[in-house]
Amino acid sequence: MPSELLDGQSVRDESAGGIIAGKGTMADSLPESGVHAAFLHHRAQLLRFIAARGGGADAEDVLQEVWLRISTAQSGPVANPLSYLYRVANTVLIDRYRARRQAVLRDRAWSETQGGSDIAVSDAPSAERIVLARDLARAVEALLARLHPPRVAAIFRRHRIDGMGQRQIAAEFGISLSTVEADLRIAYRALAELREQFDAG
Amino acid sequence: MQPDEQLREEALAWAVRTLDPAFADWDAFTHWLEANPAHAAAYDRIAAAAMEAGELSPAPAAANDVQEASTIRRQVGRRWFAGGLAACAAGLLAVGLWQQATPDLYSRQTAPGQVLAIDLGDGSRIHLAGDSRIELDRDNLRFARLERGRALFTIHHDEANPFRVEAGGHELLDVGTVFDVRDDAAGFSVAVQEGAVMVDPHDVKVRLDAGDQLAIAPGSDRMVVSEIAAADIGTWRDGRLTFASASLAEVAAELARASGHRFITAPGAPRGSLTGSILVDAVRRDPASAGALLGVAVWRQGDAWMIEGP
Numbered sequence: 123m124p125s126e127l128l129d130g131q132s133v134r135d136e137s138a139g140g141i142i143a144g145k146g147t148m149a150d151s152l153p154e155s156g157v158h159a160a161f162l163h164h165r166a167q168l169l170r171f172i173a174a175r176g177g178g179a180d181a182e183d184v185l186q187e188v189w190l191r192i193s194t195a196q197s198g199p200v201a202n203p204l205s206y207l208y209r210v211a212n213t214v215l216i217d218r219y220r221a222r223r224q225a226v227l228r229d230r231a232w233s234e235t236q237g238g239s240d241i242a243v244s245d246a247p248s249a250e251r252i253v254l255a256r257d258l259a260r261a262v263e264a265l266l267a268r269l270h271p272p273r274v275a276a277i278f279r280r281h282r283i284d285g286m287g288q289r290q291i292a293a294e295f296g297i298s299l300s301t302v303e304a305d306l307r308i309a310y311r312a313l314a315e316l317r318e319q320f321d322a323g
Numbered sequence: 324m325q326p327d328e329q330l331r332e333e334a335l336a337w338a339v340r341t342l343d344p345a346f347a348d349w350d351a352f353t354h355w356l357e358a359n360p361a362h363a364a365a366y367d368r369i370a371a372a373a374m375e376a377g378e379l380s381p382a383p384a385a386a387n388d389v390q391e392a393s394t395i396r397r398q399v400g401r402r403w404f405a406g407g408l409a410a411c412a413a414g415l416l417a418v419g420l421w422q423q424a425t426p427d428l429y430s431r432q433t434a435p436g437q438v439l440a441i442d443l444g445d446g447s448r449i450h451l452a453g454d455s456r457i458e459l460d461r462d463n464l465r466f467a468r469l470e471r472g473r474a475l476f477t478i479h480h481d482e483a484n485p486f487r488v489e490a491g492g493h494e495l496l497d498v499g500t501v502f503d504v505r506d507d508a509a510g511f512s513v514a515v516q517e518g519a520v521m522v523d524p525h526d527v528k529v530r531l532d533a534g535d536q537l538a539i540a541p542g543s544d545r546m547v548v549s550e551i552a553a554a555d556i557g558t559w560r561d562g563r564l565t566f567a568s569a570s571l572a573e574v575a576a577e578l579a580r581a582s583g584h585r586f587i588t589a590p591g592a593p594r595g596s597l598t599g600s601i602l603v604d605a606v607r608r609d610p611a612s613a614g615a616l617l618g619v620a621v622w623r624q625g626d627a628w629m630i631e632g633p
Contacts, residue, residue, distance in 0.1 A: 171349065174356035176363035193604045194438060194562035208349040212341060216374060219367040224446075256444075259379040259461055266376075281343075282377030288343045306339040310373045311331075317372040 157192050160203035167204075168211055175215045187214045223321070258320055265316050269309060277302060278309040334365035338373060378442075427461035430470070436583025436607065438560060447486065450475040450560045453580040472580060473505040475557040480518065491539070496521040498530075503557045507580075509572040512538040516556040522546075541572075558600070565600045566617070575630050578613055582606040585627040586613075597632075 161168070168188070169181050177184045188211045200206045266275040273295065280286045280294070281302075288306070292299045337355060340346050356362050433439045435454040442448055443464050451457055455472020467476070469490035478486045478497045488495040490504045491511035500518035505511065513520060514536040522529040522537060529546060531537055536551040555565040564577050574597050575586040581603040601616045610628045614621035620631040 171353050171356075174353050174363065176360075176367065190562070202347060205347045205349065209341075209344075209346075212370075216367060216370050220371050220375065223371070256461060256464065258375075258444075262376045262379050278376075282373060285344070287345050288339075289345060303336075303339050306373075307335045310338055310369050311335055313376045314335075314369045314372040317375070318368070 156203045157200050157206060161189060161192065161207055164204055164207065168207060171208060172211055172215065175212065176219075177215055180218075184211065184214055184218070258317075261316055261320070262313065265312055266309070269312060273297075274305045274308050277305045281306060330359070330361060330365050331369075334362065334369050337366055338369040342370060342373060428458055429461065430456060430458045432456035433472070434583070435580055446479045448477045450477075450557070452559055453583065455580070469504050469506055471506060473503065473507070473559070475501070475503045475560050477501045493523050494525070496524045501557070502531075507576050508541065509570065509576040510538060510540045512536060514551050514556045516553045555600075559603070562603045563600060564603060566597050568596045568598060571597070571619070571630055571632050574617065574619075578606055578610075578630075582610065584610045586610070586621075586630055587624070587627045588630050
């Protein structure tokens, strides 16, 4: 069960609307804190990162989403506010990539069946898509079970599901940090290939 | 090494490093991204697959999961076992057997102050408010049981296979929908922002359309249906709490859930009638500010914040 809020790996706030909308500047809508102050101070640096990360034309939108997330999801003091902001921005960009990919898949599956409706929420879900999500979950399970050494799957779960840091995992398993990294590379590579097979249909 | 393969190796290494909570060398990562526009896309593919797999994959069978599984088993036992079988002792073996015969249930829960977005994969989404717990079924994506707290459901409607929610002993059937469900110490409520919801379709059959809210006070079985501005529903997801004729108990429960601070009301507090809107972030930083913003008195009492009516 993911519980590490700051990691942002699955605690995602996907609010699309507006605390900020209709307000004055970002700065005067909320009280200052370490993270908010760092945001305002390092805005240009974050924009550069977002652009390099492929955010391009949407960089300002992405930045606004980062602001929203830090305004709604912050749970306590943050040790390194700038690093935290980078992490949130990175997660926003990964989420956007995932949403784009889902939309492409959906369009492909439904291009011929959907007629007049333009309201996403009222569109009927694709039976295939439901099956796809379930199949993918099962395929992930099967893939993790196949990975060698078996420690790889355990380390992946500890990291991505329990949210434990790589250094702590190294200590728990009694292995070096570089071994943990190598194991995670094995898992990530296999998972990326699996997902590519799914996307290819 | 082929250029493509080298790029992939580098992207893998960066994905592993950057997804670690302790990663801090974002400048070096930025430099790598800027070196080649293809880097970002390669990184996205790997990082997205890793994050997605973490969300799809169930927690490993640790000791506390046996406890959790046995709880779930009790709840579904009636439906899935013919009587006595359900009473057999919990244990790893029993859990293993049970998993073959029952829905593939799993739970997600939040701490106070969190909001968790759960993507059901078909475009349907659930936002789980703080201090809440929900149970989902991997084998039936059209089902959710809100065990406690609050959730906003944004559901892709499917006439043939409606989405079903169990909460507070009631059953809700979507008729094409965005709706908010709450079940906590301050009572049970359902509010419909878009579409319609059928409450207890096999029993009282109350249909709620957009802008309708159904509430049941704690300890009561009386359903009260009232109107609510559709725009005020589910605003907690965006970091804003909106109250319309809310009781002090409801306000305290909502503030606690969203901010992570403990809010309490005096025993026997009158059923107030508070209306207002408040940014969660402000309350998170300064719990006492809720007083001024909502026109109530708020003061510290031990580790909690006492709210007293207007």
